[in-house]
Amino acid sequence: MQLSYLSEPSVLYNLQYRYSQDMIYTKAGPVLVAVNPFKKVALYGNEYIKAYRNKTMDSPHVYAIADSALREMKSDEVNQSIIISSHYKGPTGILKYAWLSVIQKLGLESSPLPTDAIGTHQPYNLIYLILFFYMVHHGESGAGKTETAKIAMQYLASLGGGSGIEYEILQTNPILEAFGNAKTLRNDNSSRFGKLIEIHFSTTGRICGAMIQTFLLEKSRVVQCAVGERSYHIFYQLCAGAPTTLREKLNLKKVDEYKYLKQSCCYSIAGVDDAEMFRAVTEAMNIVHISKEDQDNVFAMVSAVLWLGDVSFTIIDNENHVEITVEEAAETVSRLLGCSIEDLNLVLSKRHMKVNNENIVQKLTLTQATDTRDALAKALYASLFEWLVEQINKSLSVGKRRTGRSISILDIYGFESFDKNSFEQFCINYANERLQQHFNRHLFKLEQEEYVEDGIDWAKVEFEDNQDCLNLFEKHWENKGGIYNWLITMDSGFPTKKPLGLLSLLDEESTFPNATDLTFANKLKQHLDTNSCFRGERGKAFTVRHYAGEVAYDTSGFLEKNRDLLHMDSIQFLAKCKLSIPQTFASKMLAQSDNLESIPYRPSVADSQKLSVAMKFKGQLFQLMQRLESTTPHFIRCIKPNNLQLPAIYGQELVLQQLKCCGVLEVVRISRSGYPTRMTHQKFARRYGFLLLEDVASQDPLSVSVAILHQFNILPEMYQVGYTKLFFRTGQNRQCTDLLLSSKAINKYIQ
Numbered sequence: 078m079q080l081s082y083l084s085e086p087s088v089l090y091n092l093q094y095r096y097s098q099d100m101i102y103t104k105a106g107p108v109l110v111a112v113n114p115f116k117k118v119a120l121y122g123n124e125y126i127k128a129y130r131n132k133t134m135d136s137p138h139v140y141a142i143a144d145s146a147l148r149e150m151k152s153d154e155v156n157q158s159i160i161i162s163s164h165y166k167g168p169t170g171i172l173k174y175a176w177l178s179v180i181q182k183l184g185l186e187s188s189p190l191p192t193d194a195i196g197t198h199q200p201y202n203l204i205y206l207i208l209f210f211y212m213v214h215h216g217e218s219g220a221g222k223t224e225t226a227k228i229a230m231q232y233l234a235s236l237g238g239g240s241g242i243e244y245e246i247l248q249t250n251p252i253l254e255a256f257g258n259a260k261t262l263r264n265d266n267s268s269r270f271g272k273l274i275e276i277h278f279s280t281t282g283r284i285c286g287a288m289i290q291t292f293l294l295e296k297s298r299v300v301q302c303a304v305g306e307r308s309y310h311i312f313y314q315l316c317a318g319a320p321t322t323l324r325e326k327l328n329l330k331k332v333d334e335y336k337y338l339k340q341s342c343c344y345s346i347a348g349v350d351d352a353e354m355f356r357a358v359t360e361a362m363n364i365v366h367i368s369k370e371d372q373d374n375v376f377a378m379v380s381a382v383l384w385l386g387d388v389s390f391t392i393i394d395n396e397n398h399v400e401i402t403v404e405e406a407a408e409t410v411s412r413l414l415g416c417s418i419e420d421l422n423l424v425l426s427k428r429h430m431k432v433n434n435e436n437i438v439q440k441l442t443l444t445q446a447t448d449t450r451d452a453l454a455k456a457l458y459a460s461l462f463e464w465l466v467e468q469i470n471k472s473l474s475v476g477k478r479r480t481g482r483s484i485s486i487l488d489i490y491g492f493e494s495f496d497k498n499s500f501e502q503f504c505i506n507y508a509n510e511r512l513q514q515h516f517n518r519h520l521f522k523l524e525q526e527e528y529v530e531d532g533i534d535w536a537k538v539e540f541e542d543n544q545d546c547l548n549l550f551e552k553h554w555e556n557k558g559g560i561y562n563w564l565i566t567m568d569s570g571f572p573t574k575k576p577l578g579l580l581s582l583l584d585e586e587s588t589f590p591n592a593t594d595l596t597f598a599n600k601l602k603q604h605l606d607t608n609s610c611f612r613g614e615r616g617k618a619f620t621v622r623h624y625a626g627e628v629a630y631d632t633s634g635f636l637e638k639n640r641d642l643l644h645m646d647s648i649q650f651l652a653k654c655k656l657s658i659p660q661t662f663a664s665k666m667l668a669q670s671d672n673l674e675s676i677p678y679r680p681s682v683a684d685s686q687k688l689s690v691a692m693k694f695k696g697q698l699f700q701l702m703q704r705l706e707s708t709t710p711h712f713i714r715c716i717k718p719n720n721l722q723l724p725a726i727y728g729q730e731l732v733l734q735q736l737k738c739c740g741v742l743e744v745v746r747i748s749r750s751g752y753p754t755r756m757t758h759q760k761f762a763r764r765y766g767f768l769l770l771e772d773v774a775s776q777d778p779l780s781v782s783v784a785i786l787h788q789f790n791i792l793p794e795m796y797q798v799g800y801t802k803l804f805f806r807t808g809q810n811r812q813c814t815d816l817l818l819s820s821k822a823i824n825k826y827i828q
């Protein structure tokens with residue numbers, strides 16, 4: 078089904094009709110729209126893979142996208158990318174908590190919306206309806222990006238490389254999901270990080286290796302998570318599935334006995350067996366060659382993080398200073414990390430500072446000690462995640478003799494807008510602005526530029542350009558006189574001039590020791606109030622006009638999250654641990670802090686051992702975009718038809734909103750009026766020239782092409798002749814080809 082022939086209402090009608098028939102994939106111009114079925118659909122597996130490979134099936138599918146990426150990689154000798162994204166605006170807030178209390182009352186904890194509860198518990202039906210209406214009109218995560226990425230990987234992996242590498246690539250999924258996914262209110266298996274997997278191919282077109290890059294893991298979840306949500310799956314899987322010896326070695330308790338896990342009152346996921354998942358994860362680790370010893374170290378770190386949360390403090394004076402309480406938690410942490418209780422106490426209750434060139438030791442208050450403990454837990458977990466990805470990459474980089482050709486699959490968080498939007502949404506939405514720019518560039522800008530360059534008659538199709546919003550985030554300009562001053566920021570990844578964009582203002586404020594979230598918000602208002610994409614709000618808030626809608630951000634916690642400081646004392650503490658894995662984490666952190674010394678912009682205050690989170694993210698995104706720019710992109714837009722994670726419920730408004738947000742409707746418009754299929758005159762003349770019945774006066778490819786089109790009476794409104802290419806309306810090239818092939822001329826030729 079090609080939506081490109083259709084008007085907007087019929088696009089919507091068709092999507093809904095197809096969804097009701099389990100046809101969850103639809104093409105909108107070059108973009109594949111995937112509507113989450115929330116149930117098993119009979120569209121996958123070897124039979125389907127074979128059919129798409131042999132071209133006996135050509136209906137829209139992730140397999141078809143992966144297949145054309147593969148073919149184009151081989152024929153054009155250009156790297157390809159499959160960019161999977163979703164766009165939603167989601168609620169949190171009171172109704173969600175109301176819903177949680179409803180399901181708890183029904184004794185159906187962890188189930189987002191049990192269908193049997195709707196019918197049998199009449200008193201709750203009204204609440205259900207209100208919630209349903211509310212949720213359907215806002216939309217949320219769980220659109221199906223990760224599943225789609227896995228389906229694309231499955232297709233590519235089915236090619237077989239003979240070395241088993243494709244199986245290894247698939248087995249990275251359970252590991253990354255265990256350590257980087259969590260149950261949220263919106264999705265039982267929500268990815269809390271972005272992921273790019275680059276699959277490498279040999280000269281014969283076989284998979285010979287892969288490389289994974291991850292982005293911005295949500296580490297705050299390790300120490301804090303909302304009611305009804307869970308922390309990372311691995312915590313629950315380890316506690317449920319560790320064999321007795323490991324359980325004893327790690328001194329594991331039940332999940333509801335750990336403070337970090339207890340706070341959200343949610344321990345299980347309907348239909349998921351954590352113990353079984355643990356076995357699948359260890360099996361996957363074996364397959365990607367993570368040694369038994371390393372696995373034990375990994376699980377020791379996971380257990381250490383859990384036990385750190387249980388380390389408590391005793392107040393030792395009337396200034397609220399503390400020491401750690403020496404009990405099971407502290408003892409277990411020191412055993413698992415390989416440090417002494419004294420060192421653990423020192424790092425959590427005291428801080429070394431340099432004041433006026435003099436070294437002093439400051440005692441920590443209860444709040445400071447608790448923050449230090451949580452920062453250590455978050456850093457340990459984030460380092461562990463990074464380390465695991467590194468190990469996986471080592472294992473996947475087997476095929477050194479590769480062609481340099483690759484297909485990258487990008488599965489990155491979608492646009493987010495909740496009741497309360499914090500630093501995480503700020504970064505995620507910035508990433509989405511970047512990706513939307515990439516989408517616009519390829520589907521609107523470059524497309525239309527090509528028409529103009531080739532001199533065809535073309536009335537420009539307007540599209541929502543998000544350049545202004547990107548500038549608000551990234552660029553530096555002088556407010557005086559309102560003149561934009563395009564100063565380089567990205568070459569080095571660091572600003573070289575006075576910062577006046579959202580990111581650089583945030584970074585600058587993060588380096589002032591006395592700055593607060595309020596001074597940051599005021600600074601934004603002072604510098605950016607004249608910007609049309611920015612609006613200062615009361616107090617600590619500000620609003621950004623994103624391409625997908627306005628989002629109000631609350632700056633509470635922005636500075637702290639952006640600084641993401643782990644005090645040098647904590648790094649040195651990890652370096653002193655006897656186990657090799659915390660030592661490795663420490664060296665990595667120290668290496669990062671060394672690199673920073675060469676950066677002129679960041680002041681050398683004692684704590685600035687790390688690049689700020691926003692700047693690191695900006696650098697990562699910049700590299701990502703550079704990488705994607707050198708590929709031919711294939712876009713998949715995932716749509717969530719309801720927020721209840723249930724099959725057969727299709728919220729028209731919700732779908733429409735997502736289609737609008739992600740530019741699909743504009744793509745349909747441009748595909749209808751545009752000429753998406755094209756072929757150079759040379760290629761067209763070479764392919765069909767032999768069909769000409771009469772000699773053409775001039776043998777140049779353009780004249781031959783035009784003569785062929787005339788001979789077969791191809792309607793003039795179906796194509797345009799450019800300087801270098803023929804441009805065909807949607808699908809017309811194919812119809813044209815069919816026409817040519819079924820013509821008498823070809824029959825004559827064959828005879």
Ligand SMILES: Nc1ncnc2c1ncn2[C@@H]1O[C@H](COP(=O)(O)OP(=O)(O)OP(=O)(O)O)[C@@H](O)[C@H]1O
Pocket residue numbers: 113114115116117118163218219220221222223224225264266267268269490491715
């Ligand atoms: N093609 C599919 N077939 C069957 N079920 C699917 C499919 N795609 C998604 N789902 C269901 O939807 C759920 C959410 O999908 P997924 O985790 O891929 O969403 P996501 O967009 O990656 O979400 P998040 O942004 O929270 O990570 C899956 O756990 C699965 O139950």
